[in-house]
Amino acid sequence: METIRIINFIITAIFAVCYAYQFAYVPLSVWFQNRDRRRLKNTKTEADNELCDRHLKRYAVLICARNEEAVIGQLIDSINNQTYKGEITTFVMADNCTDNTYGVATDHGAVAYTRKSAKYIGKGYAIEMLLKHIKYDYPLGFDGYFVFDADNILSPNYIEEMHKCHLAGNDAITSYRATKNYGDNWISSGYGLWFLRESMYLNYSRYRIGSSAAISGTGFFFSDSVLKDIGGWPFHLLTEDIEFTINRICKGKKIAFCRSAVFYDEQPTSLKQSVTQRMRWARGYIQVFQKYGKNLIYEMFHGNFAAFDMTMNIMPAFLLTAISIVCNLLYGIIGAITGNDIMIAIWSMGETVFNACAMLFVLGVITLISEWKNIHAGLARKIFSVFSFPLFMLTYIPIAFAALFVNPGWKPIQHKATTSPLSAEFAQRQQSRKIS
Numbered sequence: 001m002e003t004i005r006i007i008n009f010i011i012t013a014i015f016a017v018c019y020a021y022q023f024a025y026v027p028l029s030v031w032f033q034n035r036d037r038r039r040l041k042n043t044k045t046e047a048d049n050e051l052c053d054r055h056l057k058r059y060a061v062l063i064c065a066r067n068e069e070a071v072i073g074q075l076i077d078s079i080n081n082q083t084y085k086g087e088i089t090t091f092v093m094a095d096n097c098t099d100n101t102y103g104v105a106t107d108h109g110a111v112a113y114t115r116k117s118a119k120y121i122g123k124g125y126a127i128e129m130l131l132k133h134i135k136y137d138y139p140l141g142f143d144g145y146f147v148f149d150a151d152n153i154l155s156p157n158y159i160e161e162m163h164k165c166h167l168a169g170n171d172a173i174t175s176y177r178a179t180k181n182y183g184d185n186w187i188s189s190g191y192g193l194w195f196l197r198e199s200m201y202l203n204y205s206r207y208r209i210g211s212s213a214a215i216s217g218t219g220f221f222f223s224d225s226v227l228k229d230i231g232g233w234p235f236h237l238l239t240e241d242i243e244f245t246i247n248r249i250c251k252g253k254k255i256a257f258c259r260s261a262v263f264y265d266e267q268p269t270s271l272k273q274s275v276t277q278r279m280r281w282a283r284g285y286i287q288v289f290q291k292y293g294k295n296l297i298y299e300m301f302h303g304n305f306a307a308f309d310m311t312m313n314i315m316p317a318f319l320l321t322a323i324s325i326v327c328n329l330l331y332g333i334i335g336a337i338t339g340n341d342i343m344i345a346i347w348s349m350g351e352t353v354f355n356a357c358a359m360l361f362v363l364g365v366i367t368l369i370s371e372w373k374n375i376h377a378g379l380a381r382k383i384f385s386v387f388s389f390p391l392f393m394l395t396y397i398p399i400a401f402a403a404l405f406v407n408p409g410w411k412p413i414q415h416k417a418t419t420s421p422l423s424a425e426f427a428q429r430q431q432s433r434k435i436s
Contacts, residue, residue, distance in 0.1 A: 025205035056086030057143035064126035068150035124240035170256035183377030189385035190392025191267035239284025282403035
């Protein structure tokens with residue numbers, strides 16, 4: 001049974017070598033946040049705002065929606081209520097819809113199009129078609145493009161803050177992702193805590209050390225120059241966001257992170273939907289590595305740290321954990337059949353799971369404490385979420401393992417009209433506009 005200990009030791013060593021740098025991101029993030037707070041006290045905010053107002057740009061917002069009539073109106077309203085003083089045009093692609101997404105979008109002031117295709121299914125194809133419509137109908141184009149999912153809602157100064165980041169010389173930017181329904185259950189809080197950690201203890205640290213952040217599905221921006229460079233939108237894999245990210249990194253480009261641009265995202269509450277979604281992500285990572293693996297490895301060995309970082313990002317640590325657990329299970333089964341002592345295998349597997357849970361718990365606690373004000377849930381829900389977070393993350397193990405053999409395809413995630421933590425603020429701003 002000593003063999004199983006050796007196997008686990010080797011897997012642990014590989015894990016440490018591959019992911020030790022991500023643990024360094026945590027103290028780096030804390031240090032940079034404290035540094036930013038000190039600098040903020042000496043920042044001339046009014047002068048910065050005046051500078052931004054003198055360099056206004058024309059922006060387009062891209063929303064691809066499939067049967068999202070329940071939530072898309074909230075997003076468009078939040079766009080219409082932005083503090084940004086420049087021109088914003090919202091475009092919606094009602095993609096294979098069977099409901100009134102198109103009608104709701106136009107009622108709220110968006111320019112909407114429809115797309116029907118049983119063959120080319122997925123967000124990447126919808127974005128590509130939407131950009132083609134815009135190029136034809138708006139030949140002057142736009143200075144930049146924002147991409148959101150229909151269930152999102154933006155903080156009032158979101159586009160203004162992203163505009164400032166763009167003026168600072170960044171042509172691709174991702175933003176701070178909070179959760180609308182964090183307190184619904186352990187699944188939504190698991191997503192919420194993970195995305196907060198991704199924002200502050202991955203993307204923020206990456207950006208501040210001069211590396212590249214990673215786009216995560218929604219809440220990102222790219223300039224017109226980027227669009228021209230990539231030649232439209234050729235990203236059609238299951239995870240088109242990571243595909244876009246790696247495309248930029250392999251070209252030696254970087255994606256910035258804007259901490260002050262906050263948007264809210266609705267998370268699944270059904271385990272079935274969550275499994276479907278995360279299996280698509282896991283399978284998408286495999287697709288991306290199959291397509292870009294050679295380029296990533298080439299860039300890694302030519303000193304591109306972001307390429308190494310993204311390689312670790314799309315080869316989940318959960319896969320190593322899954323291999324360890326499978327090895328322990330197989331060894332235990334063999335031991336039971338041959339009459340050997342299986343307690344060593346059971347103990348070793350339990351130790352592996354416990355260590356993983358302990359690590360995830362610590363990461364959850366750190367994230368919860370630092371991002372407390374941006375988590376809109378009751379005290380009990382917040383505290384409970386750090387205990388359920390390891391369980392949520394461990395469910396990724398069978399999902400990542402199954403994704404090696406199963407292609408789930410692209411399936412829509414059902415959303416509901418969740419009350420956003422910003423709803424009251426938007427309602428107040430809407431009322432004040434009517435009065436004025």
